[in-house]
Amino acid sequence: MIVKDITEENIEDLCQVCVPPAKKEHPDWVRGAGEKKKWAVDMLQKWGSFAKVAYTDDIPVGMIQYKPIPEERIVSIDCIYVPRDKYWRKGAATQLFFSLMEDMKKPLSYFDNKRALALVTRTFPGEEPGQYSAYNFFRGKGFKQAGEDPDCLYLPLKTGFTYQPVTKKEVEYVPQEEDRGQVLLICGPTGCPGTYPYFLKRMEKYIREVDSKIPVRWLDSSKDLEKVKERQIDTGGCIVNAKHIKSFVLDKESFQKEVRVALEAG
Numbered sequence: 001m002i003v004k005d006i007t008e009e010n011i012e013d014l015c016q017v018c019v020p021p022a023k024k025e026h027p028d029w030v031r032g033a034g035e036k037k038k039w040a041v042d043m044l045q046k047w048g049s050f051a052k053v054a055y056t057d058d059i060p061v062g063m064i065q066y067k068p069i070p071e072e073r074i075v076s077i078d079c080i081y082v083p084r085d086k087y088w089r090k091g092a093a094t095q096l097f098f099s100l101m102e103d104m105k106k107p108l109s110y111f112d113n114k115r116a117l118a119l120v121t122r123t124f125p126g127e128e129p130g131q132y133s134a135y136n137f138f139r140g141k142g143f144k145q146a147g148e149d150p151d152c153l154y155l156p157l158k159t160g161f162t163y164q165p166v167t168k169k170e171v172e173y174v175p176q177e178e179d180r181g182q183v184l185l186i187c188g189p190t191g192c193p194g195t196y197p198y199f200l201k202r203m204e205k206y207i208r209e210v211d212s213k214i215p216v217r218w219l220d221s222s223k224d225l226e227k228v229k230e231r232q233i234d235t236g237g238c239i240v241n242a243k244h245i246k247s248f249v250l251d252k253e254s255f256q257k258e259v260r261v262a263l264e265a266g
């Protein structure tokens with residue numbers, strides 16, 4: 001097993017590693033991987049180092065994605081993933097993590113040539129049945145809870161450093177008159193190739209089951225940036241009848257319930 005930093009040469013491996021093998025040719029997943037490529041090219045240009053892939057016999061088996069938060073002098077791990085079961089528990093994630101830890105020993109230009117104070121991550125339940133959770137993985141690597149949020153974990157890189165999550169004012173959807181009586185799904189460049197095929201297309205399907213006639217409009221943040229900005233909704237967002245749907249789409253019952261409430265709101 002070897003770990004490589006993402007460069008222009010292997011950027012495609014990062015975009016493909018999380019795509020299920022059976023879906024490689026599926027148009028929705030091809031589009032999802034394409035959205036990730038746009039995101040990755042931008043990240044590479046912006047930060048230089050932002051992701052690593054683990055390879056077994058030249059096959060990409062896992063990845064870690066991260067970015068610096070210069071104003072807090074921390075590095076945020078946004079995703080760690082070893083998708084296929086035949087590669088679980090073989091040390092891929094550990095090697096990815098240790099490779100990042102090695103990088104953290106060096107001063108970083110975006111921290112005025114100082115070292116990062118901590119690695120920080122916000123975990124979410126992205127694991128398949130039988131797969132280890134990111135939460136357990138990071139706890140096993142010594143991460144502790146930051147502040148009140150049990151999903152916010154950190155690993156101090158400087159002795160005695162305590163991380164307190166910065167409470168950012170929650171950005172709320174700014175309702176637009178033209179959003180009434182329709183559905184808006186926000187797509188565009190993103191770090192997850194499943195955002196379009198797995199999450200957004202599923203939202204469309206579940207909404208169709210509740211209302212088969214409501215018009216569905218797609219807003220692409222790479223083309224309709226102004227429209228996305230005026231609504232203040234990120235890629236992956238869903239608006240129904242000028243209401244932002246906040247339920248997680250994999251919780252189908254809650255998602256459809258919230259959609260019904262939004263539609264009934266008139």
Ligand SMILES: CC(C)(COP(=O)(O)OP(=O)(O)OC[C@H]1O[C@@H](n2cnc3c(N)ncnc32)[C@H](O)[C@@H]1OP(=O)(O)O)[C@@H](O)C(=O)NCCC(=O)NCCS
Nearest residue numbers: 080081082088089090091092093094126127132133134137
């Ligand atoms: C967590 C994850 C990255 C671990 O990957 P991995 O390559 O199998 O991990 P490693 O082989 O490096 O093992 C790391 C540790 O986890 C433990 N572990 C891994 N899978 C385990 C399992 N199913 N049960 C118990 N322990 C497990 C290993 O024993 C090891 O423990 P140790 O450090 O005490 O020896 C992987 O299971 C995964 O991708 N989970 C989903 C994470 C997720 O939701 N990501 C977001 C998706 S978009």
